[in-house]
Amino acid sequence: MVQADDLCTRLRSLVHSCLSRHLYTGAIFYADKLATISKQSSADVFLLAQVRVACTQLTQMLSMHTSPIWGALQAYFVAKQYRRALALIQNTGLTNCDPRCRYLAARCLAKCKEWEECLVLLGEETEPDEACDKEPEHILGSTLSLNASICLLRAQAYQALDNRGRAVHWYRTALHSDAYCYEAFIALVEVSVGERRRGCLAESGTQQQS
Structure with missing residues (x-):
């Protein structure tokens, strides 16, 4: 079982890693969890505050x-x-x-x-184990994989181009590449919820017509 101190160390690294990729939603998520797990340690509460500032103002105070x-x-x-x-x-x-x-x-x-x-x-659209072969190895849960970040960005591009199938594929690939890719997880949840809503609306429309 992961000790609290080890988990806090991993979370701090994840926060910095997300910030370095400008993935602010993930940075806030992990900083918030860190503050909770460390029992509101003053340093970690301050880190959370810094992360929130980084999301709204021009700052590089946490650059690695x-x-x-x-x-x-x-x-x-x-x-x-x-x-x-x-x-x-x-x-x-x-x-x-x-x-x-x-x-x-x-x-x-x-x-x-x-x-x-x-x-x-x-x-080219390569799978995570083939992409970015120059990326140094990272310890799962300590930094966010660059491969996952690239897959996430590719998914966001496809979503913006209304190619939902490719977007879902690359969101899943990002999450498969790194289970700590919070943005990919949230995007997949939103896609799933959206599909269910559309299904319910379609079913409701069919029932009304009949």
């Missing part, structure tokens, strides 16, 4: 990366200067050598609602 270029990219993204971030990534050729930068560039395209371009940049 020290690279000047990476820091600039994060700053542009948080400041919603997506075109500047894209230009910096393209001018430095980072999409070809750094999977994190390719993912961030795709996120910028998604924020600009350029979904087709986003899918093109993400590349």
Whole structure:
């Protein structure tokens, strides 16, 4: 059984990992669980507050990366200067050598609602064990897999393009790649609820006609 201290350590890492991928819903979820499990530790309550600030204001106080270029990219993204971030990534050729930068560039395209371009940049649709072979191994439950983040973004792009079947497939793939991908879990729940509602409405309409 996982000890409380070990679980708290994992949760802290997950919070930072979600923040580094700009997955703020997941960051808040895990930070909230952390504060509860640590019995409202002052440090963890403060971390939760920081996470909430990061979701609404321009901040990098919790950034795990020290690279000047990476820091600039994060700053542009948080400041919603997506075109500047894209230009910096393209001018430095980072999409070809750094999977994190390719993912961030795709996120910028998604924020600009350029979904087709986003899918093109993400590349061929490979399963998690074939994608991003440069990603370092991560301990399950301590950091969020980059593969899962890419699958999640691909699912969101397909959903925006009204391709529900492909979206569901990639949400499931993201969750299969990393069970801690909270956004994928929530999206699948919402899809399931939506399908049930549509089914109930269709059944109700049929009964009224008869």
